[in-house]
Amino acid sequence: MSASILSLTNVQIFYDRVIEAVRDISLDVAEGKIVALLGANGAGKSTVLKAISGTLGREDGEVVNGSISFGGETITHRRAADIVGRGLVQVPEGRRLFPTLTVVENLVMGGYSQAASQTRADLDRVYALFPRVYERRDQIAGYLSGGEQQMVAVGRALMAHPKLLMLDEPSLGLAPQIIDDIFDTIIALNRDTGLTVLLVEQNAQLALNVAAYGYIMENGRIVLDGPSERLKSNADVQEFYLGFGQSGTRKSMRDVKHYKRRKRWLS
Amino acid sequence: MEYFLFLVSSGLVVGATYGLVGMGFAIIYKATGIVNFAQGELLMLTAYIAFSLASSLSLSLVPLMIVTIPIAMVIGIVLERVFIRPMLGEPLFSIVMVTIGLAVILRGVTIMIWGPDPHEFPTGLSTQVVLIGPVPFYQVQLYGLATLAAVTLAAWAFFRFTRLGIAMRAVAANEGAAMLMGIEVSRIHMIAWALAAAVAALAGILFASMFKLGPTIWFEGLRSFPAVILGGLDSVLGAALGGLVVGLIENLAQGYIGQGLREIAGFVVIVVILMLRPYGLFGAREIERV
Numbered sequence: 001m002s003a004s005i006l007s008l009t010n011v012q013i014f015y016d017r018v019i020e021a022v023r024d025i026s027l028d029v030a031e032g033k034i035v036a037l038l039g040a041n042g043a044g045k046s047t048v049l050k051a052i053s054g055t056l057g058r059e060d061g062e063v064v065n066g067s068i069s070f071g072g073e074t075i076t077h078r079r080a081a082d083i084v085g086r087g088l089v090q091v092p093e094g095r096r097l098f099p100t101l102t103v104v105e106n107l108v109m110g111g112y113s114q115a116a117s118q119t120r121a122d123l124d125r126v127y128a129l130f131p132r133v134y135e136r137r138d139q140i141a142g143y144l145s146g147g148e149q150q151m152v153a154v155g156r157a158l159m160a161h162p163k164l165l166m167l168d169e170p171s172l173g174l175a176p177q178i179i180d181d182i183f184d185t186i187i188a189l190n191r192d193t194g195l196t197v198l199l200v201e202q203n204a205q206l207a208l209n210v211a212a213y214g215y216i217m218e219n220g221r222i223v224l225d226g227p228s229e230r231l232k233s234n235a236d237v238q239e240f241y242l243g244f245g246q247s248g249t250r251k252s253m254r255d256v257k258h259y260k261r262r263k264r265w266l267s
Numbered sequence: 268m269e270y271f272l273f274l275v276s277s278g279l280v281v282g283a284t285y286g287l288v289g290m291g292f293a294i295i296y297k298a299t300g301i302v303n304f305a306q307g308e309l310l311m312l313t314a315y316i317a318f319s320l321a322s323s324l325s326l327s328l329v330p331l332m333i334v335t336i337p338i339a340m341v342i343g344i345v346l347e348r349v350f351i352r353p354m355l356g357e358p359l360f361s362i363v364m365v366t367i368g369l370a371v372i373l374r375g376v377t378i379m380i381w382g383p384d385p386h387e388f389p390t391g392l393s394t395q396v397v398l399i400g401p402v403p404f405y406q407v408q409l410y411g412l413a414t415l416a417a418v419t420l421a422a423w424a425f426f427r428f429t430r431l432g433i434a435m436r437a438v439a440a441n442e443g444a445a446m447l448m449g450i451e452v453s454r455i456h457m458i459a460w461a462l463a464a465a466v467a468a469l470a471g472i473l474f475a476s477m478f479k480l481g482p483t484i485w486f487e488g489l490r491s492f493p494a495v496i497l498g499g500l501d502s503v504l505g506a507a508l509g510g511l512v513v514g515l516i517e518n519l520a521q522g523y524i525g526q527g528l529r530e531i532a533g534f535v536v537i538v539v540i541l542m543l544r545p546y547g548l549f550g551a552r553e554i555e556r557v
Contacts, residue, residue: 055446058356058446089447096444097441109445
């Protein structure tokens, strides 16, 4: 594994000082790779991303233990603006565009951490990547379709010149065709520009196909990690995340009885 | 007809000050989600400071405005820092209560320093009446209308074209996402208070020089409230127009219906507006995609 650009060491996160959302998480993202963070609803994936971005404080969350470092420097309690300035940029779950602003204005805000003189060239770069965004540039962002919004959200993040792009559930609520488009773009960016990606997904199938390495979270802990190929062949991952039976055939939903067999990694 | 034109002209002029105060309300509401009930007191304090400046330096109206604006901005920043910033993350209602407390404090402090007696505000302008068409205006009234026009235009350009202005709208639209773009939300709040204080100062100077500078001038803040509701609480430009409309309605109500109606006409407008268009004439409706 090449040198890691982002690493979390024994990070523990509390909400309101009493609710432990994440316990003792350690993960590494190697430079130039796509790394997936998988897990069901409420596993704590988004909390981890918020901790990395420095936006936990808004929700009374706090990293109480452990450290987060990016590019060799500790960023655990840095302000969000400082973290973005270092090139660690997040595309939040559910797009979170500025709905009342136009598409261009959204993109310009994405480049807020950069010099104003750069905006023009950066806009052209995003337009080249997403021709649809160019067509819609003067429309109010709130009225775009879900797929277009996701493109704007990714484009907006790219305006900040990310070294590492964190994507929180980019496939959420989108049509399969659009999901493919967006993932193709992300793979191309990774391949052509060496952009490092931390991908948070519920859709394990999709994520493991794209990523080189994966972490699986449950109940605020990382229960399993490894190269995607190995995860894909793990019996538990197959049964609980990819929807295959033990024999490797697709299971009928009628036979799914999760409680029958305990996951091995939890025992 | 002459009476009508007179009512219209003086209505527009008073409306211009409402518009300026209203813009202050709207700027703070838009950026921070707080209705700042101390807006009228901000106007009061800055008007008194301007009064001291005007009497000691004997400045005329326009230079006085230019000198007072930076002072007002500093006051706005200090107030935000001391009273509002520590409340960040508390329920909005608590913060609004703090602004009400702040209002009482500012009122008290101002009266403590300058005393309860009204002052004649020195403007250095002639009291000659200028006729525009058939409508008579005092010079200072024309300055008032021009100021509103200039500030409105400046605000429009600021929110539309500058990165800082767009960032303020972005914070209003989605604070969490704005943070992820590297926008310092607390800095945006600070700037909002500075701008609100600046327009409050302009309104205060104009109002004081049109009428008198007295300890009841803070009430101008509440009187401007219908203007903001009419324009839409989050629409800065709407507040400017709302101010003119409310000024007109008040004056016409007083002129044609009865003396006491001036005070309540604006609030009748609020009630009607809230029933018909709860988001105001220009306020943002929630964008919903189905």
